[in-house]
Amino acid sequence: MRIDKDLVAASATPLVLGILTEGDLHGYAILKRVGELSDGGMQWTDGMLYPLLHRLERLGYVSSSWGTSDAGRRRKHYAITDEGRETLAERQQQWAVVADALRQVWQTTQQAAQGPRMAGGLA
Amino acid sequence: MTGELEAQIDRWRSYVQRHQAISPTDIDELEDHLREQIADRKATGLDDDEAFLVAIKRLGNLDAVSHEFAREHSDRLWKQLVLVPENAGESAPPWRELAVVLLFALGAGAAVKAGTTLVSDENALARNIGLFVFPFVAGYFAWKRRLTARVAAALIVPFVILAVVLNVYPYATGGSTELLTVLHVPVILWLLGGVAYVGGRWRSDRRRMDFVRFTGELGIYFTLLALGGAVLIGLTFAALDMVGADFEPVMEHWILPFAVPGALVVAAWLVEAKQNVVENIAPVLTRVFTPLTILMLLSLLLVLATSGGLTSIDRDLLILMDAILILVLGLLLYSISARDSLAPAGLFDALQLILVAAALAVDALMLGAMLARIAEFGFSPNKIAALGLNLLLLIHLIRSGWLTLGFLRGRQAFPALEQWQTRYLPVYGAWAVVVVVVFPLVFNFA
Numbered sequence: 001m002r003i004d005k006d007l008v009a010a011s012a013t014p015l016v017l018g019i020l021t022e023g024d025l026h027g028y029a030i031l032k033r034v035g036e037l038s039d040g041g042m043q044w045t046d047g048m049l050y051p052l053l054h055r056l057e058r059l060g061y062v063s064s065s066w067g068t069s070d071a072g073r074r075r076k077h078y079a080i081t082d083e084g085r086e087t088l089a090e091r092q093q094q095w096a097v098v099a100d101a102l103r104q105v106w107q108t109t110q111q112a113a114q115g116p117r118m119a120g121g122l123a
Numbered sequence: 124m125t126g127e128l129e130a131q132i133d134r135w136r137s138y139v140q141r142h143q144a145i146s147p148t149d150i151d152e153l154e155d156h157l158r159e160q161i162a163d164r165k166a167t168g169l170d171d172d173e174a175f176l177v178a179i180k181r182l183g184n185l186d187a188v189s190h191e192f193a194r195e196h197s198d199r200l201w202k203q204l205v206l207v208p209e210n211a212g213e214s215a216p217p218w219r220e221l222a223v224v225l226l227f228a229l230g231a232g233a234a235v236k237a238g239t240t241l242v243s244d245e246n247a248l249a250r251n252i253g254l255f256v257f258p259f260v261a262g263y264f265a266w267k268r269r270l271t272a273r274v275a276a277a278l279i280v281p282f283v284i285l286a287v288v289l290n291v292y293p294y295a296t297g298g299s300t301e302l303l304t305v306l307h308v309p310v311i312l313w314l315l316g317g318v319a320y321v322g323g324r325w326r327s328d329r330r331r332m333d334f335v336r337f338t339g340e341l342g343i344y345f346t347l348l349a350l351g352g353a354v355l356i357g358l359t360f361a362a363l364d365m366v367g368a369d370f371e372p373v374m375e376h377w378i379l380p381f382a383v384p385g386a387l388v389v390a391a392w393l394v395e396a397k398q399n400v401v402e403n404i405a406p407v408l409t410r411v412f413t414p415l416t417i418l419m420l421l422s423l424l425l426v427l428a429t430s431g432g433l434t435s436i437d438r439d440l441l442i443l444m445d446a447i448l449i450l451v452l453g454l455l456l457y458s459i460s461a462r463d464s465l466a467p468a469g470l471f472d473a474l475q476l477i478l479v480a481a482a483l484a485v486d487a488l489m490l491g492a493m494l495a496r497i498a499e500f501g502f503s504p505n506k507i508a509a510l511g512l513n514l515l516l517l518i519h520l521i522r523s524g525w526l527t528l529g530f531l532r533g534r535q536a537f538p539a540l541e542q543w544q545t546r547y548l549p550v551y552g553a554w555a556v557v558v559v560v561v562f563p564l565v566f567n568f569a
Contacts, residue, residue: 026155027152027155027156028155028156028159028160045181045182045183045184045187045188046156046160046181046182046183047153047182047183047185047187047188047191048183048187048188048191050149050152050153050156050188050192051188051191051192051194051195052191054149054192054195054196054465055195057465058195058464058465058536058538059536059538060536060538069155069159071158073154073155073158074151074155075152075155076148076151076152076155
């Protein structure tokens, strides 16, 4: 299943921050992790990850450092900062509220869908 | 990796380099990504060509990615916007903008010439001279940015109000409120010009910072033009002197009224068109002048501290020191605007902190001297205007110093310092409005 573009965009920041709490990573590894976590459902345009990372860096949520890869290439690694962790905690709460609201709405729609049938069964 | 693949990556690199919003280090980062993607694709059995194509495809449309980078790094966007006009294409011939600029420059010159001819009262002329030039500089940006009617109204209404105030107020001859007005009107016009420059997006911190950058650049280009003009005029003077012709009346009545405002409009256009050239000089200039300014401030402090009591500092010196502090502030703003906001804290940031500290010391000394003078001689419009300005500077400097310190110690990100600068700018405009509009009323136009 492909996830809607807007939904991907909205979840990008908490997802990246969450992945970085597992440890410092470079861009490609972050994308791979996103793919693993969503079973390939969340397809990002690879190039768009970097402006996002730079924005998070400007906001102070992540810090970056240049290192070298196993193949000896220059590679930029990203790490989450304390401020990033705080933001992530905030976002988690927001998403929890959203998810909870959605779950309730779906429960009621399910009940509404099942309701008449159950009533008919009882009668 | 094979030679063919390397060549393909090289071609890709040089293609990406054409996108000004993507810096060389960003390209390194993207290239690392591309190579890793290629290696992974090859591991699943694709050949070089296929792997390269898939990796490129997954990286996304380069124009869209570049646009994202530009949005994030508006300092780079700034370059891009100008060199590639929004509806890029060959529709507008290059000479058209030049023609428009020259028309605006001539218009500014004609307005000043008409003003100097028609207004005989020198004080009235001094109050109004900015009003003659402003419409042409703002007009150029209105044309360039295609301002909406709302933004145009936001420019015209304050301009008209200002013009009315300047010409309806019955200033007392030789009064200090008139002199204060003459000094503060340019600040109001400058910020109004900023609204035109940012195309109406005055709430955006990034666009405000672009305007700060623009102002610094404008100063540099205007100085360069003035220097060139002075050399030409000097040589002409000397040559005409040899043959016995008197050049001075032509110079005073025709060349200066046209050349000075015209140069301002042309300088504004040059900043827009040739940013890249000066952009490379800006960080160098700020790095040269920051240490020199620190030395200047420290020696001033030493002299002032050893020259006796605070009340002995006389009025002219206070005005001069205000001018110096404003210059220091300009340097601070300009170096912050020229700095890459992602670069880690370094020696230069420490130097900047010293500069702010030295300026603060001078400002505190000035405030002390002013309060002493007010205690001794009482209030006057001049003293309150100076006191207000110094208080504004004090707040600006203290917070800048605090944020720079935080940045050096790794507790603050650099953008916090940038935001403080851009958000504080309108305060100076508000103060200038108070001085121009309220002061004459309060002090009876004295």
